Amino acid sequence: MNKYLQDLVKLSKYDQSISMFEPQIENEKAKLATFIETAEAIKSQINGIYLEIDDTKSKRTKNNIHLAELKTKLESVSKKSTEISTEKEMKALQLEEEIAKEQIDFANEEIERLDNLAEAKEEQLKELQATLAEEEESIKEIQVAVDNKIEEINKDRNTVYEDRSTLLEKMDSKILTFYEKIKRWANDTAVVPVKKQSCYGCFMKINDKTYSEVIKSEEIVNCPHCGRILYKEDEEIQEA
Ligand SMILES: [Zn+2]
Structure with a gap:
């Protein structure tokens, strides 16, 4: 293969992998984000239950106050019963x-209901807190795994950057300018393989003459349709 073309294929592959590093890192971060979202949802559920428990307790307090008032009333009724003289007064009393008494029964029932409710809420709270603890433990583990993976990706990225700059140092400047010009619109597909006699940039079939030039690889060939730089991958050259 033409040396310039070889350099172009290499450079293009470096540029392609450089573009892939950022999405890979984002992908790693996304793994963590799902777990953090779940933990946040559990936290807001827990806060909701705390509010419900507070509300239940305050209702219980009100019922207790009411109950005390009713008992005082009952005592005063029984005191009055010693002072009455007529049957009418007695009936009224x-x-x-x-x-x-009915109101006392009702208040007691209500207190019991509120106590059961509070107990159920406390139980629910404990379960949610346990789930949250598990989730937070997973987050810690995933955080470590994600950090390691990102470090690995960054190392790979540095290696590619180094290899790329070594290549650039010895590359012909005209060829480089030529590549940069195509890259401006074709991005990472400035240099593309030919597969099944088609350009892998625009996916159009190329004519036999161009195709045989690509297979020879003696000079740099552009796609007659889109202008991208074409090359034939090694294994396919052997097949051909
Ligand atoms: Zn093309």
Whole structure:
């Protein structure tokens, strides 16, 4: 293969892999983001339950105060019963007592219901806290794995940068300018292989004459349709 073409293929492969490093890093970070989102969702659920427990407790306190008031009322009714003289007064007092007793029953039931509710919420809270702890443990582990992977990617990236700059030092400047010009619009596909007699940049079939020039690899050949630099991959040259 023409030496200039060889350099171009190498340079283009370096540039392609350089472009791939950032998405790889983003991909690693995304793995962590999913777990962090889950943990955040659990935290907000936990906060919601804390509020519900507070609300239940404050309702319970109100019921307790009400219960104390009712008991005081019942005591005063029983005190009054010693002072009454008429049957009418007695009936009125009995009615008052019945109502107070009913209200006490109701308040007690309500307190029991609130206690059960609070207990269930506390249970739910414990479960969520355990899930959150597990999730946070996973996050720590994944964080380490992700950091290692990113470090590895950065090392690879540095190696490619070094290889690229070594190549640039010895590359012909006109060839380099030629490449940069195509790269401006073709990005990472400035230099593309020919497969099944087609340009792998624009995917159009190339004529037999151009194709045989590409196979010979004696000079730099551009795609007649899009202008990208064409090359034949080694294994396919052997097949051909
Ligand atoms: Zn093309």
